[in-house]
Amino acid sequence: MIYDQARYTEGDKHEPLLSEKDTTTVEVGGTDSPLPDDLTRDDLTLPGLSEPELARHYTRLSQMNWSIDSGPYPLGSCTMKYNPKFTEDVAADPNAAIHPDRSADSAQGNLGLLYGLQEYLAAIGGMDAVTLQPPAGAAGEFTGILVAKAYHDHHDNDRSEVIIPASAHGTNFATAAMAGYDVVELTADEDGRVDLEALKAAVSEETAALMLTNPNTVGLFERDIVEIAETVHDAGGLLYYDGANLNALLGRGRPGDMGFDIMHYNVHKTFATPHGGGGPGAGPVGVVDDLAAFLPSPRIEKTDDGEFERFEPDHTIGKVHGFSGNWLVLIKAYAYIARLGDDGLADASAKAVLNANYLADQLELAVPYGPFHHEFAATAGDRDAADVAKRMLDFGVHPPTTKWPEMVPEAMLTEPTEIESKRTLDRLAEAFNNAYSDTDEAIETAPSRTTASRIDQVSAARTPRLSWQALDDE
Amino acid sequence: MTQTDGSPFAPHTDAETAAMLESIGVDTEADLFDIPAEVAFDGEFGIESRSEQEIRGELRRLFARNDDLTEFMGRGHYSHYVPSIVDHLSDRAEFLTSYTQYQPEITQGFLQALFEYQSMLVELTGLPVANCSMYDGATALAEAALLADRVRQTSGHRILVPEFLRDGKRSVLENYVDGAGLVVDAYPMDDGNVDREALVDLADEETAMIYAENPTVRGTIEEGLTEIGTIASDTEALFCLGSDLVALSLLQEPASVGADVVVGEADVLGLSTSYGMGLGIFATRDAFLRQVPGRLVGVGEDSDDRRAYTLTLQTREQHIRKERATSNICTNQAWVALRAAMHIASHGPDGLVDLAEDCVRDAAALADRVDRIAGYQAPVHDRHHFREFVVRSDQPADRVATALEAEGFAVHAIADHLLQICITETNAHATDELIAALQEAA
Amino acid sequence: MSFDVPDAFRYLESHEWTTTDDPARIGITDFAQDELGDVVFVELPAVGDEIEAGSAFGVVESIKAVSDLYAPISGEVTAVNEDLFDQPELVNDDPFGDGWMLEVEPSDDAFDDLLSAEAYREQIT
């Protein structure tokens, strides 16, 4: 398979910037202004283009962009699945487009959706109570750790540490630090899982929580999870589940049944809401009963006569988003879960795991750790994983996540998800293998069929130019 | 489409599944799972799969349970008309279904759009560095406070915020800064603007950041920004200004009044009313570049010496700096930023300034009409207003709001006898009816 | 691959070097710059600041990594290589020369606990 990405080229640049197509300055203030001049700006300079010109600009930009609808996007840990189109239509319902300060009486539809999604997520995760407010996974982590902190504080139990496996996602570390905790890093055992002895040595009365994703970042299930939970609980700590990898477990394992006290769900991964080029997502947080009183406010409950009400949990931490989180995303997540139902969700995980195992089996690259589930970390060995990835771009596939986690040298963390057919996986494997076995020169100079050829990251970082104004100054 | 036993979005036929299992060397899918029996789940969620058509019907009926009210609401979440071009172009799957631009060579389109968005913010704020999004205005404010804490040379752990601030915004701020040991204190307002004399007294060497809004949450336009900027710099506190994209198009340029950081709601363009979904502005001075939270798109060259865009200065971010990152943010609001940029572009500078001027004119005109109804005084604050204003009602505000709801209108009741009313081009057609309903409820 | 390790300098296990002059010059080793890759940013203390042996005094960044810089010796900073702010690549091109970072007024016996060139060479091979 050969792929050529669209490329509109004018001299030393591609599609010109809006500002290069037009720059118009308008004076602000003056006699017609409704405000005195000292309360207004002097002028405003922005592109002033017609609708047809804008339609072309953005259509061209879209053509210079890869997406899950373009082809495989097997970024490990990112769970790039197909985003069902009908969820867009559901979210676009004008009746759902209401102001967040509306009275509960006049917003029964929105509250009903939120309530329904709280319930779905609680069932899927084996949790007792759910908040939908956090606007992304990292925000969910932060919410969860704040809840843990509030819980410990409530019990006059001042704790200073959060334990995190070395292979965890960067957000885990950053979250713990933002919440004011010291991070205790846990190295993996030889098999790539949590080292129980190391964990036992790490826990103490300072342990506020252990943050864990399961399966972990190389797709391995933490077989000792019951003992891990006991170890943390015995020390008075809480167990936090990073939901990024939930797509491996749907219908086969629930964090709540494994001893986790707090979890976030990553709906732009597991529940197929579109990732929008970086966001928005949503990171709802579920907790067990003991922690429900600390969740953000408001939560939604259903009265005996079928009405929906907002309520403030007794010891709420307050708010983690200005309003109710990423509303449109939450609608799409609800619609996706409803479409799949119990069987569909379980099948999604089964096929995600099947696809990862089948794909790994077709690869010439070694996969040091297993048995893995929905994702695996292949190693590019003595080749540079980033270069191999660049070469893959020329074959009409997006490469996996590279060089992470560090426990696998030259890692290529691969997660095909359930949406790929055998045929596509074969093609993906071929791209993988071809890139992997290509010449040094070929991989070091790749890609050549994408809109941009290899970008010099070093000069971009040494001389930051972050706006078109900065380009004009040159 | 009919109900299905499996995921409708997994394409495997039984034969393919069998072939794949055989190639792997296992008998069943279940054999691929390494979950100890003691924690395996074999229960049911009780979620019944519905067809696409059924779900659309179900949710249409559910959302129809929202009362059909004409909203005159604001207080941080606003309704501006979003032209169709924004929906159609931002909904192109190449944008909507793409991931963060970890492979810039193949995602130049989105990167360029985000670079253009950053550039528009640079123009609107006058500050040279703008990131490509925060979750919303509240979290952007909170991140600004954390930045103030990091860049501060001397001790100081107080964040000063206006007495009038959305509860939610203040709560988010407090939650974010708690771990850094900062405390949030309020300074009083004077007839809807910052009480600058009180602020001078409150601001001291313990103050890390002074936050002010323009317009304020009560819709007043702040008249003392330059002085507030001076108070901040005199105490070596950062001056953080909250605003929104439409207001920025008209009101004093933040850089010109000494703002060090600009935060606020960028979702006023691009999203319209969406139950509070947001897009946070974050812009700052060059000196703080290395302390900026979130993603930045920069320009570089590709190996053909052509201009190319890429995420840059990523060592600030969690995936590299871990617990020492400038923020834990990863997934942001990129697609909303794309929409906001499209919306700005579709207005152009003339259209934006016109829109913003209407926000001033229409608010003044509506306040005037409300004021003429017996039983109401508006605006309560003797200031210029942007989009919204506070009304004093002789009747309890709750009762008025409920009565209005029965007539098909939603307004804010913000205190015992205070209402707040917001007008934009999306509800302006209904002002006569609103006035009539207010009369009725007086 | 073999790395430069000037004999006259002293070293830290964390790959910083210092001269034994007064003022002493401080930088990172050839090995360190190679491990880091292209340096894009260097953050250094200001003239007049005190640095303390074994403690972090600054940061060096490549695109994909951030490293703390540890002080081989204690003392007051008397000069900072400002060229690095515009040309961080000097750290890669000439780590023991134009890529120097600080000059520090050393206290007495400042150099006693540091690695010799020979010992450092052993560490990196």
Ligand SMILES: Cc1ncc(COP(=O)(O)O)c(C=O)c1O
């Ligand atoms: C394992 C893991 N944890 C947390 C996150 C953070 O989630 P988000 O990007 O939604 O903030 C991610 C996302 O990439 C992840 O892969």
